[in-house]
Amino acid sequence: MRHGAAVAIIDALGTVTGWSEGARRLTGHSAEDVVGRPAARLLAADPPDDVLAERTGTVALRHRDGHRVDAALTACPVTGADGRPTGFVVTADPPGTTLAAEAFEQASMSMSVFDLEQRYLRANDAACKVMGVPESALTGRFFADTVEEAEYNTGFLRHLREVAETGRPVRYESFAAAPALNREHLWSLEMWPLHTASGELTGVAMAAFDSSEQYWARRRLALLNEASTGIGTTLDVARTAEELIDVLVPRYADFASVNLLDWVLGGQEPPMIPDGGGVLHRIAHGSTHAGDPGAAVRVGETDFHPPHSPPARALREGRAVLSQAGEPDFTEWLAERNARSPQGRPYRQAAGERLTAWGLEEAAFVTELVVSELVTNAIRYGEPPIQLRLIRDRALICEVSDASSTAPHLRRAHAYDEGGRGLLLVAQLTQRWGSRQTGRGKTIWAEQALPASDHWREPPGFGASPGNGNPHGGT
Missing domain, CATH: 3.30.450.20 (PAS domain)
Structure with a gap:
């Protein structure tokens, strides 16, 4: 028997025939007190039926001084040479062992x-x-x-x-x-x-x-302390907006902007917020991209926000509105924003004209958004010249090439990165996308399913990329 283990041996008649030192410490009974006597005398209560059936579980024992001891017992049958049961070896875990195991689990x-x-x-x-x-x-x-x-x-x-x-x-x-x-x-x-x-x-x-x-509670407290000392140092509205941007970018956001209604700038009484969209004045914005804020609206310009856009909803509902890629209203608003951005406008126009010529006006909305994102990505992170190619085969494939060999990476979604959300949105809008290295840089491609009504096929080899005959090359 291992040192300290509480072990008892009971024969087929229920008589104790062996008793360890650990059993004595657990119950207070010495071997002389229990060996040769019925094991049932050690019980403080009848064992539950499920414990008898499973031969394991918690059993109430009576200590020598009279108090009750709940112990986790396990009975292992012992058989003779003829295979018949001759008794049991009963082991008991120390008090609290089961409770400690439950504490670990829970x-x-x-x-x-x-x-x-x-x-x-x-x-x-x-x-x-x-x-x-x-x-x-x-x-x-x-x-x-x-x-x-x-x-x-x-x-x-x-x-x-x-x-x-x-x-x-x-x-x-x-x-x-x-x-x-x-x-x-x-x-x-x-x-x-x-x-x-x-x-x-x-x-x-x-x-x-x-x-x-x-951690975030401490960060929020630190942000409030910083905002209280760094925002509103003057009575100038534009300066206050710039101070707000300085707090947010780059610590909490890649892009942030402040847009105000007319009455704020004019010092007028606030009117009723219209149920529809509204015009806002851009008075400040900031970005982690030095020299290229990625903004569709320049500081000092106005912008109309349709009813479904997050800014219009925030004004109408009087609360913060969180939007993200994949939501229909957000995707539509982003497409409208990108359509006004000077970056990629000729490319979108060329893509739209080609789709019209092919009779694929139904695919134009998603395709132009994909073109906008890929071209914006190439402008920001690639090198000129930038080229666009549309391939109409078993699927509609959009390719944008530039002279940089740097492999593209998905970047984290940023809800108000107006000039392009990069490849994350492309991945969500298309069936698949990838990139391949070329002799003059790289090409990023994205594949869309053709509308169900389109059954047109080009002759074999139309639009295929050189190399291995695969229009996508590598991924």
Whole structure:
């Protein structure tokens, strides 16, 4: 018997025939008190039926001094040479073991246990929720095989190895994403070594507390403090708008603008907000793109906002309005904005004329928006000359080429980046997109399905790109 284990041996008649030192400490009864006597005398209450059927569960025992002891018991049958049962070996976990296991499983913070080679041994419910898989999908797997390659995951693995090698605990904070989370969170993590009773290092335990709410609360407080001292230093409306932009860009936004109604600039009494759209004056804007704010409206100009646009809705509803790519109203508003931008206007016009000649007016709205985004992307991040090509085959393919060999990347969506949202919107509007290197730079292509009514086909080879016969080349 292992040292300290609470173990009893009971024969087929229910008589105690063996009694460990751990059993004595658990119940207060010595071996002389119980060996040779019925095991039932040790019970403080009849075991539940499900415990008898499963031979495992919590059983109420009577301590030698009379108080009740609830212990998690497991009975393993013992058979003789003829295969008949001769009794049971009953083991009891120390008091609180079951409760401790439940505490681990039900903890609100993510908790995991790893072996010394960074393989999962256990993961509680919170950890499984973060990882997006059940515990069975993690157990036995290396941590590195369960997450994407990212700097924060490399750091996590490095700290696990540090604890396993040094036997010293580690505590740190990290901004990190997880498979089941939609954005990065701020985690406060602690890792500590696990030892046997003899001191041998056997594993590493980890607890991660999501402190994102506290972090963002501190950031909001800091923003309010900064705004209170940096915005409104003068009575000039335009200067106040510029100070607001300075606070927002680039710390919180890639692009921001301030647009005002006529009565604000004229010092008049505020009129009723119309149910329809309205005209706003651009008095300030800012962008992370130096020298190219990506704005469809210049400072000092006016702009009409249709009823479905986010600014018109915000005025009408008297609250903040959050819009994003993929929403029909936002896509329509963005298309209208881009149509007024000088960037890419000739390209859109040429695309529209070609689609009309092909009888594909139905596809014009999405195609012109895709052209606008690809051309704007090339103007901002590529090098001239910039060329547009439309290919009508089994699908409608739009290609924009420039002289830069830099590969394109999806960038995070920014709701008011007026001059072009880049490739994220293209990816959402088209069936697929990609890029290929050419001898003179690169080409970015996007493919749309043709309208159902269009059955036209060009002769073989029409519009195919040189190289491998694939109109898309590589992705």
